[in-house]
Amino acid sequence: MSSVRLLYNDKPGMVMLVLLAAAAVLVPLCNLGFPDGHLLHISTFTMTLVGKYLCYGLLAVSVDLVWGYLGILSLGHGAFFALGGYAMGMYLMRQIGDRGVYGNPLLPDFMVFLNWQDLPWFWHGFDYFFFALLMVILVPAALAFAFGWFAFRSRVTGVYLSIITQAMTYALLLAFFRNEMGFGGNNGLTDFKDILGFPLQSDVTKAGLFVASATALALGYLCCRFITGSKLGRVCTAIRDQEPRVRFLGYRVENIKLFVFTFSAVLAGIAGALYVPQVGIINPTEFSPLNSIEIVIWVAVGGRGTLYGAVAGALVVNYAKSYLTAAFPDAWLFGLGALFILVTIFLPRGISGGMTGLFRKRQEIN
Amino acid sequence: MASLQTLHPLFNRDEVFEFLKPDIPPSLDLSRGIILYLEDISVSFDGFKAINDLNLYIKDGELRCIIGPNGAGKTTMMDIITGKTRPDKGSAWFGQSINLLKLDEPEIALAGIGRKFQKPTVFENHTVHDNLELALAGNKKVLPTLKARLRSEQQDYIGETLLLIGLGDRPYSPAGSLSHGQKQWLEIGMLLMQRPKLLLIDEPAAGMTHQEMERTTELLTNLAGEHSVVVVEHDMDFIRTIARTVTVLHQGSVLAEGSMAEIQNNQKVIEVYLGG
Ligand SMILES: Nc1ncnc2c1ncn2[C@@H]1O[C@H](COP(=O)(O)OP(=O)(O)O)[C@@H](O)[C@H]1O
Ligand SMILES: [Mg+2]
Numbered sequence: 001m002s003s004v005r006l007l008y009n010d011k012p013g014m015v016m017l018v019l020l021a022a023a024a025v026l027v028p029l030c031n032l033g034f035p036d037g038h039l040l041h042i043s044t045f046t047m048t049l050v051g052k053y054l055c056y057g058l059l060a061v062s063v064d065l066v067w068g069y070l071g072i073l074s075l076g077h078g079a080f081f082a083l084g085g086y087a088m089g090m091y092l093m094r095q096i097g098d099r100g101v102y103g104n105p106l107l108p109d110f111m112v113f114l115n116w117q118d119l120p121w122f123w124h125g126f127d128y129f130f131f132a133l134l135m136v137i138l139v140p141a142a143l144a145f146a147f148g149w150f151a152f153r154s155r156v157t158g159v160y161l162s163i164i165t166q167a168m169t170y171a172l173l174l175a176f177f178r179n180e181m182g183f184g185g186n187n188g189l190t191d192f193k194d195i196l197g198f199p200l201q202s203d204v205t206k207a208g209l210f211v212a213s214a215t216a217l218a219l220g221y222l223c224c225r226f227i228t229g230s231k232l233g234r235v236c237t238a239i240r241d242q243e244p245r246v247r248f249l250g251y252r253v254e255n256i257k258l259f260v261f262t263f264s265a266v267l268a269g270i271a272g273a274l275y276v277p278q279v280g281i282i283n284p285t286e287f288s289p290l291n292s293i294e295i296v297i298w299v300a301v302g303g304r305g306t307l308y309g310a311v312a313g314a315l316v317v318n319y320a321k322s323y324l325t326a327a328f329p330d331a332w333l334f335g336l337g338a339l340f341i342l343v344t345i346f347l348p349r350g351i352s353g354g355m356t357g358l359f360r361k362r363q364e365i366n
Numbered sequence: 367m368a369s370l371q372t373l374h375p376l377f378n379r380d381e382v383f384e385f386l387k388p389d390i391p392p393s394l395d396l397s398r399g400i401i402l403y404l405e406d407i408s409v410s411f412d413g414f415k416a417i418n419d420l421n422l423y424i425k426d427g428e429l430r431c432i433i434g435p436n437g438a439g440k441t442t443m444m445d446i447i448t449g450k451t452r453p454d455k456g457s458a459w460f461g462q463s464i465n466l467l468k469l470d471e472p473e474i475a476l477a478g479i480g481r482k483f484q485k486p487t488v489f490e491n492h493t494v495h496d497n498l499e500l501a502l503a504g505n506k507k508v509l510p511t512l513k514a515r516l517r518s519e520q521q522d523y524i525g526e527t528l529l530l531i532g533l534g535d536r537p538y539s540p541a542g543s544l545s546h547g548q549k550q551w552l553e554i555g556m557l558l559m560q561r562p563k564l565l566l567i568d569e570p571a572a573g574m575t576h577q578e579m580e581r582t583t584e585l586l587t588n589l590a591g592e593h594s595v596v597v598v599e600h601d602m603d604f605i606r607t608i609a610r611t612v613t614v615l616h617q618g619s620v621l622a623e624g625s626m627a628e629i630q631n632n633q634k635v636i637e638v639y640l641g642g
Contacts, residue, residue, distance in 0.1 A: 230513070231500070231512070238492065247472050249472075249475055249501050249556070250472045250475035252472050253472075255508050
């Protein structure tokens with residue numbers, strides 16, 4: 001009932017949620033229910049690929065929440081995504097048990113390789129799924145909170161803020177590359193076997209992860225809608241447009257930014273946690289500054305400040321990327337660049353802005 | 367050794383740290399009938415003294431006009447009162463109990479000082495109604511704002527204010543589509559939503575037609591009494607129609623103070639301002 005009110009006046013959002021629900025039912029059904037070669041069969045490869053896109057969609061929503069509504073151009077959200085991913089990866093590592101190459105029941109392979117004797121303290125607890133889930137939420141939240149506490153209180157805004165978000169993810173990239181950190185160095189975490197007792201290689205598990213990703217995206221979208229549709233959401237857009245004025249109305253701008261930024265980091269972390277079991281690996285390149293910039297491109301292509309646009313952007317750009325890397329391995333970057341340029345020239349407000357523009361025009365004609 | 371000294375409060379068990387103290391600002395005390403004290407305020411920008419030993423007292427319920435040529439420091443004075451600019455020296459008190467120099471912008475706003483800027487600053491992408499809603503007095507912390515729903519009396523108050531500022535027929539227009547004068551009124555309306563005790567109004571008549579100016583005068587004179595109002599203007603005609611106590615500001619300090627008639631006959635004022 002309350003989700004009906006949330007979606008009031010949000011037709012594209014409703015369409016998106018219906019499509020998501022349909023995908024969550026039909027894709028696993030077509031994958032599991034029809035044999036390979038059947039007309040309606042969807043390959044496991046495709047299902048996992050789309051599942052990965054859905055995680056990117058959630059990530060894009062989290063960036064759009066802070067960029068499109070609050071005016072914070074975060075170029076570091078890849079870090080929150082990666083931290084969520086690592087938290088899940090650590091759980092998956094512990095699930096390997098003694099099935100690793102070295103067969104060590106206590107330590108993951110890379111620790112055996114480094115001649116470590118004991119499990120580092122921060123790996124304790126990751127044997128438990130609920131603990132890992134807690135960390136998926138708490139670690140990105142803690143980083144975002146600490147970062148925001150200093151940045152927003154000292155009123156760093158605009159380009160300077162964007163630059164320090166880049167610095168943050170870059171610093172983490174360097175840190176996670178180091179073997180001594182205890183996160184597998186440049187190889188990261190991989191060779192996962194199962195999740196909650198279900199083998200990761202099986203189609204059923206992959207279908208489950210697909211459904212989980214679609215659900216997370218839908219819920220994340222609704223939560224963001226709840227925020228942007230509330231009075232707090234209107235204060236956020238006011239901050240985006242006229243930050244000093246909002247202070248003179250009596251709002252503590254830094255606290256509002258801190259709340260929304262931290263929430264957004266949690267969404268990014270959850271996206272990362274769902275992404276890792278589907279791709280089967282997490283390594284430090286996920287912290288690469290370029291990744292964070294790419295997320296912003298998805299949102300820009302989709303149209304910022306609409307949330308559903310971010311999802312559309314993430315899907316379109318990543319589909320184009322997958323297609324182009326396969327079809328033109330040498331030229332795909334040019335294709336991606338061209339897509340970005342075309343969108344900025346012909347659809348300055350992104351795909352979503354273009355669609356509402358078209359819609360309005362059609363109404364005028366009628 | 368020095369670092370041990372700084373740690374000392376940690377060992378002191380009944381020390382209550384500054385950040386743990388409940389965040390209750392002292393309430394406004396108007397027992398002496400004065401709502402704003404500015405004393406010996408000076409501020410300079412890169413060596414240029416924009417405000418120079420300024421002394422100003424505003425009575426509770428008063429409508430005070432402040433005039434002065436461009437660059438006299440009128441806007442800077444408002445910046446100091448509202449916490450945007452920190453003075454180099456001097457003191458600023460809101461009533462008997464609230465030290466403005468210890469508070470920041472949102473705290474000062476919540477304490478009861480509202481401000482209209484020289485350049486109208488409304489939220490252009492928000493509707494007229496939403497602009498008023500955002501300004502509405504109430505709990506402005508994060509979670510209460512997230513959960514806030516307009517109560518019917520708040521909705522009524524928004525409706526009344528819309529009529530008062532002459533925008534009753536376009537509550538759902540984006541504020542960006544309003545004329546310059548209408549934006550000025552909307553900003554005054556936002557001030558009213560805050561239910562402040564003291565209103566600071568910077569050049570309300572700028573860019574207004576004669577008719578609009580008359581309406582503005584009416585609006586401001588209606589406000590005085592229930593609120594204390596400080597109006598900054600450099601349009602003499604406008605000040606004349608309000609005609610209350612006038613303070614003349616020149617080169618960052620008070621040149622003269624008195625009724626409009628006194629000011630117009632003051633030799634110093636004629637020399638520096640009216641004389642030209
Ligand atoms: N932030 C600032 N930095 C430098 N100079 C400033 C600043 N604010 C105001 N000034 C200078 O202080 C003087 C007073 O400005 P202002 O208070 O805006 O005058 P008024 O509002 O009376 O026209 C002007 O000369 C202005 O250039
Ligand atoms: Mg001025």
